[in-house]
Amino acid sequence: MSSTQALENARAILAGADAKLEKLRTIEPYLVDVSLRENPVGSNIGQTLRDKLAILPKLREFGFRNISLGTLDYAMPDELEVDDDFMMHLRDNSMDMSGCFAFTAIGMEAQDGTFTPDPSQRKLQAYGVPNTVHEIYLSKAGMSGLYDFDTLRRSLPSSIRWLHENIRGEHDGAPRIFINIADGCDALANNLEQACEILALLAQLPIEGVTIEDDRGTFLPFQVGAYIAVLRSVLPPPMKILVHIHAGAGFENASVVEALLNGADGIWAGLPKRAAIIGHASTGELLANLARIGNPHVQHYHLDQLLPLATSLQQLDEMGPVPDDLPVLGHNAYRLTCTSFRQVANRFMDLAPETIGGNYGYRVCPVISDPPVLAHRLAEVTRLPVDSFSQEVIEQMIRLMRRDLRTGRRIDYDKPQELQDLYARAKVFCGHHGPHAHSTHHYSSALP
Structure with missing residues (x-):
């Protein structure tokens, strides 16, 4: 089959899907x-x-x-x-x-x-x-x-x-x-x-x-x-x-x-x-x-x-919360774990949360979360502006999460205290507070 025929076939197949959408x-x-x-x-x-x-x-x-x-x-x-x-x-x-x-x-x-x-x-x-x-x-x-x-x-x-x-x-x-x-x-x-x-x-x-x-x-x-x-x-x-x-x-x-x-x-x-x-x-x-x-x-x-x-x-x-992982209506339906999953208004097949009265939140997952998710989740937890957190420290947080898992440590970094502890450790690694390099607890409240 030639590329031209393949393209024509593809268009015919997708036209059927488009008719259903219409x-x-x-x-x-x-x-x-x-x-x-x-x-x-x-x-x-x-x-x-x-x-x-x-x-x-x-x-x-x-x-x-x-x-x-x-x-x-x-x-x-x-x-x-x-x-x-x-x-x-x-x-x-x-x-x-x-x-x-x-x-x-x-x-x-x-x-x-x-x-x-x-x-x-x-x-x-x-x-x-x-x-x-x-x-x-x-x-x-x-x-x-x-x-x-x-x-x-x-x-x-x-x-x-x-x-x-x-x-x-x-x-x-x-x-x-x-x-x-x-x-x-x-x-x-x-x-x-x-x-x-x-x-x-x-x-x-x-x-x-x-x-x-x-x-x-x-x-x-x-x-x-x-x-x-x-x-x-x-x-x-x-x-x-x-x-x-x-x-x-x-x-x-x-x-x-x-x-x-x-x-x-x-x-x-x-x-x-x-x-x-x-x-x-x-x-x-x-x-x-x-x-x-x-x-x-x-x-x-x-x-x-x-x-x-x-x-x-x-x-x-x-008399209790909606299950977090319920599609469309659950709390986690619009908590981003990675920014590539964001649904954008006016993009084909996306439904931005604002359309149905919601807003995006952020959820930290150590395997996939990228710097913007970590920065926004820190902002949620600390109530500080997103730009308060340096890119260098955020990237170090990702490195530390990977290292923790490789050494067998399983930590729920989405929890506010665990996230702040991770942030404090990353600051130490980046040399922001060198004298306290081994005092993770000390830095858990030293934000940003």
């Missing part, structure tokens, strides 16, 4: 925020009524137009949750619930045509919540113990009809209804014929759209993309298709990208990473990644508040 740039993501439910269900602590009342206006202020207030428990409907108290409080105080949803289960239609609404539907009506995500199971394992397929097929139209007849939507209109197939990936993988029959049925019903979950986070991204392509082949626009992807195997954000490329409109998720298992593809991560590629629609949200808001919500749910 699709992601132009999509206006449809988001249903569930920070009031998804994040606390994975928390060791949860949220109180006071917490929820404080969070709701922050979500609205950030820019979310669709917000789930919670789940109206299907398993123990007689034992109320904070979600119930929250919705009753909003109702009793005539607070705005426009754009609000609650998760409900479907009612059941008997063979004689008698319909019995689920207790969660009755609660939705009583609490005055205008919209719902109506949840079903469609894999054989998921349906087992709940209903058989014939009952599900018979009950879905009746349940949606009951909602239209009994739920007052926004501005006295019809309720907006999503059908969430909680085991959607399993159903499409293992019960395709019945899944497609239900999807064809849903295409004829007065609903806003359909969502599917990878509830264990175990399906590969290309599988999720294929399942969404199946949904889109049956559910044409303007019907919405959303996904909810857990982080079981670490594929979650890649799976969301594949879903969007294959016809999904967006996701329902919490703003922080915390979720029912070990995390999920969050709205915070999706907005950041769409901002990374220049999607203009994310400007509808206050991106400059994304990082501090997501951090504060997760800290509230955990």
